Structures are given as structure tokens and as C-alpha cells.
Amino acid sequence: VGQLAAGIAHDFNNILTSISGFTELTQMAPDISPAVSANLEKIISASQRAANLVRQLLDFSRKTIRNPKRFDLAETIREAANFFDRAIPENIKIVLAVAPGEFTVKADPTQIQQVITNLVINARDAMPNGGELSLELDHLEADETLTCVACGLPMAGTWLTITVKDSGEGISPEVLPHIFEPFFTTKPVGEGTGLGLSQVFGIINQHDGHITIASEIGKGTTFKVYLPTSERLDGVIETPPQPDLKHGHGETILIVEDESIVLDACRSVLEHLGYRTLTTESGREALAIYQAQKNDIAMVITDMVMPDMDGSALFMALKAETPGIKVVLMSGYPLNENGKELLEMGVVAWLEKPISFKQLSNVVSNALSVKQGRWSKPY
């Protein structure tokens, strides 16, 4: 299911890149009327909702942390408690308990918020007649006897734990083995998507964390999430903040993308920003175009997965032509080992779809402003 989900999510991302790209572009046009602008806002917000659903699926199947930062989990959990105190029904009492000590993690703050949100919403749904919902943050020294319900692995070591506990209906032994499956839900159509816990599972997995559950019918359920302490995640690269749109000065960019809607969107945006573009849907053709016009081409932006010659093969072939060539890779997948190797070899950036055009403008403009070679961490 994970594989299938990732495949569908990948196609959806291409479509969403095109929808939001053209909408952003239309919004930049001068003299659009307030009515049109309001409609465009609606398109953007609808495509953001769609992107959120896709994110839930991709979070389930991806292997790496999306946007790691160092932050204080205690602050996150306090904010969450504050927010949910207002957002959930009044007959549910929220109790917050933060143990003393250090709670710094290196994690994706948005993803961790998502984990807490999904668990809290499930707890709320389990208490239709009200009850108590406690959020706890603590440290825990686990021995080998403790195993993760999601991945089945033993989890000896030191952990930071987030506990979400409800006094609701509980989970039956028949239901329990299925709750992390994508699309598994016991809720009526329209109320449950069955994606909440699969997203939790994926996110926790990427953070090298674990989950345990204790549940008793009629009494309630306790979900405990285990995250590594920050020292254990020191290898993780933090992502820089993104500044505003940057414009070009007529430099020529070769865009290679087999998905024509994405190709169109990238071309339109880059031309809008003041670049000249050459486009092709084939890696082999891209190489031929480069060989014929290499003195005019300032950089190459290419998709990773293409039928005839993929992004990494194209990069190697281009590098053989011009050792310091600037190549940006676009992919439906997050940075993997292969991607890291390509960055080591001089690829200037790895862009994950759906691509924000702010990112694209920054990556292109930064890459062009540097004389040669490697300048960037993955975006």
C-alpha cells in the first residue's frame, strides 16, 4: 500500500505543481480585478488542501526528515495544549504535564505538530461524551523489553516521550493491528480518512522514533511517541529560510522534464522572472541541445525520473562536457543517498516537488551568482 500511495502521491504532486504554479503566475499579472483575485485565492487554498492530503500519503512512505530544525519540544507541546484547549469541545478537559529537564530535538517542527494534532484529534473522536485528554512530555530510559507497535523493533536507549492519553472508548484487539494502515478507519465516511495514524507512523519512522500503545475498552487509550534526544540526530542538516522572489537577466536555462504540465509551469515561471528557456521532455535530447548550444546555456534544471535517460545520467553526461556545469535536480521524492552523492559530485540543488516557485527562483538565482562548483545544501 505504501508503494502505491507514494506512486499516486507522486503523480498528484506533478499536477499540483502545475495548478499552483499557474495560479501564482496569474496572480502576478498586473490589473487583475478583485473578483478574479478572490477566485485565484480559492484555487490556491484548494490546491493547498490537496497538497496536504498528498503530504499525509508521502509522510507515510518517505524515509527522510523533511525540514529538520533544532527546537524545544516543551514549547511545542505547550502551544499545542493552548491551541487545543480552545479548538476541541468543552466537555473534554485538557491536562498538560511537562517534566523538568531538556527537551531539545532536531526534527521537522511542522511534522511533529502534525503528529500531536493527529493523536489529539483521534483522542477527541474517542470521547464523544467528553472526558480527559492529557498531553505529557518526559524522558525515558527504555530496556530491550519495550518494543515499538509500529515497526516491531526493540527500543533500548534514552528517549524524549510525548504522551497523548484519552479516557475514551478504547481500541479493540481486532482493530488494533490495523490502525497504522493507510486508509484504515472505523469512522463513518466523511469523518475519517484513515490517514492520520499512517502519517504519524511515517513521520516517527523518519525521525528514528517509535510508538507504543496501551488501550482498554471503555477506559481509554494512551499513545506514547518516542523521539531521539538531540545529540543522537547531530548528522541531520538544517534547512535555511527562504527569502523573496529573485529575478533573472536573460540568462538561458535548459529545462528537462518528461511531465509536460510541470515543464510548462517551470518554463512560464522562469520566463516571467526574466530568464530565457530551452525545454525538452527527454534526457537524451537535453544532452544534444546542450552540446549544440553550450556557450549560451547558463544552467540546466532536470527532473530525476525520466524514461530514456534519467536526471543523474544526464548530470554525469553534462559534467563530462563541462566539469563545472550548474545542474538542479527536481524530484518527487525527498533527498536520498543517491541524491546526496550527486550533491557531493557538484549538483547545485535538490528540489522536492511540488516545487514552490520562490524556491525555484532562489535556487536558480543563487546558482547563477556563484562562479562554479558547489554552493548549496539540499533545499
Ligand SMILES: Nc1ncnc2c1ncn2[C@@H]1O[C@H](COP(=O)(O)OP(=O)(O)O)[C@@H](O)[C@H]1O
Ligand atoms: N485514541 C483512540 N481511541 C480509539 N480508537 C482510536 C484512537 N486513535 C485511533 N483509533 C482507531 O484507529 C483508526 C485509525 O485512525 P487514523 O489513522 O487517525 O484514521 P481516522 O482518524 O481518519 O479514522 C480510527 O478509525 C480508530 O478506529
Ligand SMILES: [Mg+2]
Ligand atoms: Mg485520525
